[in-house]
Amino acid sequence: MAHDPKREDYLRLSLRYALELDAADTASAARAFATFGRRFARERDSLPQSDADRAFHLVALATKIVDYQLPFAAEPAAEQLIARGRALLEEAVSLDPSCWDAHRMLSASRSTSVDERYRYLAEQVEGVRVACEAERDQAVEDFGGERAALGATIAMRPYWRWLASMAEDALICGRNHDAINAAERLLSSDPSDLSDVRFTLAYALAKLEDEGGLEELARRYETISPARPANDAWLLLARCSLAHKRCDYAAARAVVRQLLETYPGCGFILIRQGELPDGEFARLRVAPYSEDELVLAVSEGVVLLQEGNDRGGRGVFGSWLARTVAELDPRSAEEAARMASGEGVQGA
């Protein structure tokens, strides 16, 4: 699933558009709706929209820059992208003081540490919930019928993203109970887990070495995400780290094998263990079971991989994982080595 700001932008405007068309007769409404897609793409300003809709559009533009372009940009282009992203978000906030996504994304660059950011999010979360719920109730009233459900979820999404950021930041700060609380709050507000916060939850449970909690979460997948079984890289890495933590190396190896089967040809990612900046808007959108998904899971997994006193500097579980993958899949080790030497040449 995951959040898609562009699509959300589209849905917001189409809902509002539909509302205005209700007054018109059926034939002209159908005609008008047929032109919506074109107008959305080319003459956005000609469509009816509120300041909140305009602000969200700016958030969507900022997300494209900050989350999807910046990670691949080199200096000095990166500086410009950062400035551009920030300007868009500031404009969003000035258009709509309740643009929680913009507030949240700006708070990352305004905080001096993840801890400070986490505390900001935690202090504000109640206000965000109240505002989003009021928005949701209003949407239900305005739209009625089938559109009410869509309007309600769109109204709640900024709150869900707020909680997802809280869970991720808490995990990074080493506040694992807080991460679990934020994730559970999100799951109770959005039981079908658009934010995939259960992935963060799996890591927090692994950090607390809560085997029962992790297996319970795996069982809950059936109701949370019926379409996606509990075999994503986050759950598997969490399970693998727990087997490793109880020194059950045979079980841990079996999970590594499962990871390699679920993400074929991706062993080198488990060896390299690269880190990416987290998406500011939300976790980046990637295809399920893709190479990119494993990259994200490993990057978020540094909290598990890099723990403990390890002379190689990778962390105890990280070292073990890299060694084990290299044993089980020697080709991926060669690939990882090739990529590392390629970087060396580039750097020189």
Added chain:
Amino acid sequence: MNAWDELIWRCADRRRKEIGPLSDQAFEELLLAVRENPEAFVDHTPERALLFMARALDAYRESCRNDDLLDDESFERQRAARLAALHSACQRARESDESSLDANLLEVLSQDPAPDRLLDVLLELEKDFSSDEPPEGDAWDDIYYRPHLRLRAVVARTCLDTAHYRMAQSAALSVMDATPADPLGARHTYLLACARLEDEPAFDAACARYSHQESAWSHLARVLLLYKLGRMSAARRALRGYDELCRGGAYALLRPTYVEIYLPDRPDAAPCSFEECLMAVREAEPIIADVPDFIGWCQGFDWLVSSAARFAERNDLDW
């Protein structure tokens, strides 16, 4: 580990078994006689192995005395040499008595292997030397059982160092249960593991069990626990407590210092002394690294930073 004391007691005990029942007073006198000249009473393999180790540990500790005067490179050289000497002495001791768990343990430790490798070897040792249930009463009183307790305490600390926190907790707890007086300080490891696992009920229960006798570990673990639980004003008060009640605690936390590996136990230190703080901070290092903004938060308190600076100035330490 006081190898001489244990050697003397073991020699006297062997003699007592040979000559038959002795009154307590007679045994005390026998102990005095052995203490006068322990070497003269060493006539069996296990005691001989222990004697090797007692001498080797003396030599090792003696060679540590001038470390402060050395530059980094010479220190590394000296350290490698004395660990190698201790290692070969323990190897000889182990070869002379394969059944000596202490010799096996010290042989491994003096090799100073990587922590994850060390844990594997220690767990192997536990398998090879698996023992029955600990003796009735305080297991520490059974001098023949002490090596098992020592190994278990080392396992607990190594688990903590390698991020196996539940294992650290349960290994430490088994030592605390076997020897309630806890001369090996397994409770310190236990408290740090509780902090990392954010396990407040277990932390509180352990503090109550030891009648709230504080140590550098208990103070530091409390700060970490409350910080991780997000109870920031309580965490600040705990940090204040650590600073005020642990001598040099602020300095030890803000300027982590190299602490030598334990062979096989922690060196003795007064409760809440600077030496304890250095050890507590070193043992907590993986946990501190796992709360990346923790040290920054500590440094935000002027009273902590100036306390550390004052301690450095008074004790002629780098700041």
